[in-house]
Amino acid sequence: MEYQITKILIISFFSSILILLFLNTKYLIFFKNFSKNKKILINTLIYITSFILLTSVNYLTSLIGITSLIIFNAAIITLIFFELALYLEKVFWDDFLGNSLPKSINMLISFVVMMNFGYFTLMFYIKILDIDYFVT
Numbered sequence: 001m002e003y004q005i006t007k008i009l010i011i012s013f014f015s016s017i018l019i020l021l022f023l024n025t026k027y028l029i030f031f032k033n034f035s036k037n038k039k040i041l042i043n044t045l046i047y048i049t050s051f052i053l054l055t056s057v058n059y060l061t062s063l064i065g066i067t068s069l070i071i072f073n074a075a076i077i078t079l080i081f082f083e084l085a086l087y088l089e090k091v092f093w094d095d096f097l098g099n100s101l102p103k104s105i106n107m108l109i110s111f112v113v114m115m116n117f118g119y120f121t122l123m124f125y126i127k128i129l130d131i132d133y134f135v136t
Helices: 004-026 028-032 036-064 066-097 103-129
Strands: none
Touching: 004 036, 004 066, 004 103, 036 066, 066 103
């Protein structure tokens, strides 16, 4: 695997951004009480901590095998985008569509949109890692 550390750093960079986005949407009430400077400091600390943790876990997982690395990152992506789909259904679609659709349709739209984001993120990770298992 050529440039393994660089590839792991890129994947950890994007996964840390996703984790930060998830925490900012999931715990938005917690962040409302702080000033702008404290929010920036907390977000920076969360990002740096998650980046270092993900980089070390991704590196240790890549020592096991490239398939393990993909499965680990797919699990992270699935959890984050699943939670973001729930948040999207609760907050965005009700306001955007004006409560004109039933909640089940809003939930279906949210899952379709966010799982597509998750799929394309996973395909981006596979492209970064330069996996060509499907080529015969």
